[in-house]
Amino acid sequence: MAVIDTKVSDESLVAVTLAFVKAHFLLVAFSAVIVRALYRRYVSPIRDIPGPWLASCSRLWKVWSTYNGHTELDHIALHKKYGPIVRTAPSEVSFGSPNAAKDIFAVGKGFHKTKFYSVFPPKHAPDIFTEVRESKHAQMKRYAVTPYSLAQMQKRSEPIEGMIKLLMEHLEKYAATDSKRLCNLGNLLHYFAFDVLGEVAFSRRFGFLEAEEDVEGSIKNIDDVQWYDGIVGHIPEFDVFLRNNPLRPYLPFWKPQPTTMTKIAIQELEKRKQPDGTYDSSGIDLLAELLRAHEANPEKFGVNDVFSIAHGAVFAGSDSTASTMQSFFYLLLNSPHAYAILQREIDEAQKAGQLSPIVTYAEAQKLEYFQACLKEAMRLRPAVGLGIYRRVPPEGAEIDGRFYPGGVEVAVNGWVLHRNRAVFGDDIDTYRPERWFERDAKLMASHMYQFGGGSHLCIGRNLALFEMNKVLIQILREYDITLAHPGRPLQYHSTFFVVQEGLEVYLRKRVA
Numbered sequence: 001m002a003v004i005d006t007k008v009s010d011e012s013l014v015a016v017t018l019a020f021v022k023a024h025f026l027l028v029a030f031s032a033v034i035v036r037a038l039y040r041r042y043v044s045p046i047r048d049i050p051g052p053w054l055a056s057c058s059r060l061w062k063v064w065s066t067y068n069g070h071t072e073l074d075h076i077a078l079h080k081k082y083g084p085i086v087r088t089a090p091s092e093v094s095f096g097s098p099n100a101a102k103d104i105f106a107v108g109k110g111f112h113k114t115k116f117y118s119v120f121p122p123k124h125a126p127d128i129f130t131e132v133r134e135s136k137h138a139q140m141k142r143y144a145v146t147p148y149s150l151a152q153m154q155k156r157s158e159p160i161e162g163m164i165k166l167l168m169e170h171l172e173k174y175a176a177t178d179s180k181r182l183c184n185l186g187n188l189l190h191y192f193a194f195d196v197l198g199e200v201a202f203s204r205r206f207g208f209l210e211a212e213e214d215v216e217g218s219i220k221n222i223d224d225v226q227w228y229d230g231i232v233g234h235i236p237e238f239d240v241f242l243r244n245n246p247l248r249p250y251l252p253f254w255k256p257q258p259t260t261m262t263k264i265a266i267q268e269l270e271k272r273k274q275p276d277g278t279y280d281s282s283g284i285d286l287l288a289e290l291l292r293a294h295e296a297n298p299e300k301f302g303v304n305d306v307f308s309i310a311h312g313a314v315f316a317g318s319d320s321t322a323s324t325m326q327s328f329f330y331l332l333l334n335s336p337h338a339y340a341i342l343q344r345e346i347d348e349a350q351k352a353g354q355l356s357p358i359v360t361y362a363e364a365q366k367l368e369y370f371q372a373c374l375k376e377a378m379r380l381r382p383a384v385g386l387g388i389y390r391r392v393p394p395e396g397a398e399i400d401g402r403f404y405p406g407g408v409e410v411a412v413n414g415w416v417l418h419r420n421r422a423v424f425g426d427d428i429d430t431y432r433p434e435r436w437f438e439r440d441a442k443l444m445a446s447h448m449y450q451f452g453g454g455s456h457l458c459i460g461r462n463l464a465l466f467e468m469n470k471v472l473i474q475i476l477r478e479y480d481i482t483l484a485h486p487g488r489p490l491q492y493h494s495t496f497f498v499v500q501e502g503l504e505v506y507l508r509k510r511v512a
């Protein structure tokens with residue numbers, strides 16, 4: 001009987017295979033990519049979910065969409081074409097229905113942040129926004145809730161009002177002359193939002209408004225960082241070859257450079273360091289309050305946490321608030337009917353002595369039409385343009401009546417959710433504050449996601465609402481505003497936040 005030498009035949013098989021790969025390397029590599037793509041497309045528990053073909057077999061679709069700067073429009077178009085459930089990556093599903101959003105954001109259901117967020121800086125000291133370990137996130141958030149509360153924001157009224165007065169002084173320059181002087185209201189609001197954060201986080205004026213410019217290109221710098229985050233967040237394993245490449249510190253032409261805002265946050269923490277190694281925690285700013293929380297709980301809440309939270313506030317809170325205020329004016333000024341009603345409401349409150357020299361938060365709450373205008377702006381143009389990403393817990397979970405296995409990534413986009421006809425009405429693409437009086441306002445409010453939802457609901461919303469309620473009414477009360485280019489759309493792109501340009505107006509002082 002013949003004895004087959006299996007060792008020899010195995011070796012020759014390996015040798016033949018290697019020789020083939022060597023001879024046809026490109027063909028083999030190309031075939032491997034195709035086979036992998038087809039495998040991801042067809043051997044998947046979500047293979048039946050409709051969506052773009054490219055998205056079903058590669059993450060390229062979402063990388064490309066973010067690179068192009070209009071993921072929010074792509075998501076609206078996808079849901080229009082394919083319905084409420086769309087496959088946006090081999091292992092990602094985007095949901096457009098309000099019920100799905102409720103399931104995904106339900107607290108305690110185990111939908112945690114995906115690795116998308118881990119790319120956002122600072123890499124080695126994740127903050128509340130970027131921390132993807134849920135237990136660490138919950139611990140940080142526990143200590144930050146009080147410093148971020150509305151009551152604490154009220155205590156910071158004085159520095160915030162100081163910034164409002166400074167903004168009004170700058171606007172006055174544009175209103176003072178007889179000849180029409182073009183005012184880039186969008187930019188001034190952007191500078192204002194940054195400067196408010198300087199005051200609130202560090203009791204420091206960044207100086208954007210004073211200079212009326214993007215000092216040291218900081219805003220552009222943050223925009224570029226966010227653009228990278230938004231794109232590479234979809235392929236986080238590539239981060240280690242790019243921004244977080246371990247070789248970078250050794251390469252003079254590619255050395256990591258901290259942003260101006262990061263340098264400022266480091267300086268501010270250093271300033272408060274005492275000779276004995278402790279920190280001066282007196283004061284009312286966010287940094288001081290976080291340092292007090294650290295003093296009370298040094299084991300659980302370290303100085304690194306303090307730094308990353310204060311630093312993260314500037315990144316998370318400036319473009320978002322600026323974008324919301326720009327959308328508010330853009331939509332209102334393009335809707336003369338709503339603008340006239342709002343001016344009347346403010347004038348009547350003024351005549352009745354219901355407005356302080358700088359409008360208080362409580363006074364603003366009583367202006368019902370104003371509140372409707374603001375909500376309607378946040379509905380139509382929420383400040384986050386990308387999806388909000390979560391992962392299905394390991395044991396799997398039901399979303400809007402269908403079971404999804406653990407590990408599937410899910411996305412919801414405010415621009416899609418806020419256009420649900422059953423909740424918001426048929427004229428979803430129209431700016432119409434009246435809907436907040438005509439329809440079930442409570443129901444609509446419960447389906448608004450401009451501040452996210454669940455355990456990751458925006459912690460800075462109190463600050464954002466506090467400053468917007470005060471400053472928007474203040475501007476409307478003092479000036480008649482006309483668009484320099486009526487009907488011209490704002491230029492914008494979505495990196496993570498919707499960054500906008502081109503809100504140019506003329507101002508005329510109003511007579512009381």
Ligand code: HEM
Pocket residue numbers: 128129130141312313314316317318320321324382383384387388389449450451452453455456457458459460461463464465
């Ligand atoms: C109108 C202004 C704002 C809007 C529209 C907004 C929107 C959002 C959204 C949608 C999220 C959830 C993101 C996600 O889960 O992926 C979020 C989270 C967050 N926001 Fe805001 N934000 C605003 C202002 C601010 C401000 C002023 C600050 C800080 C001073 C801030 C700090 C944060 C932080 C730290 C988180 C992470 C919360 C968590 O994961 O627990 N935001 N924001």
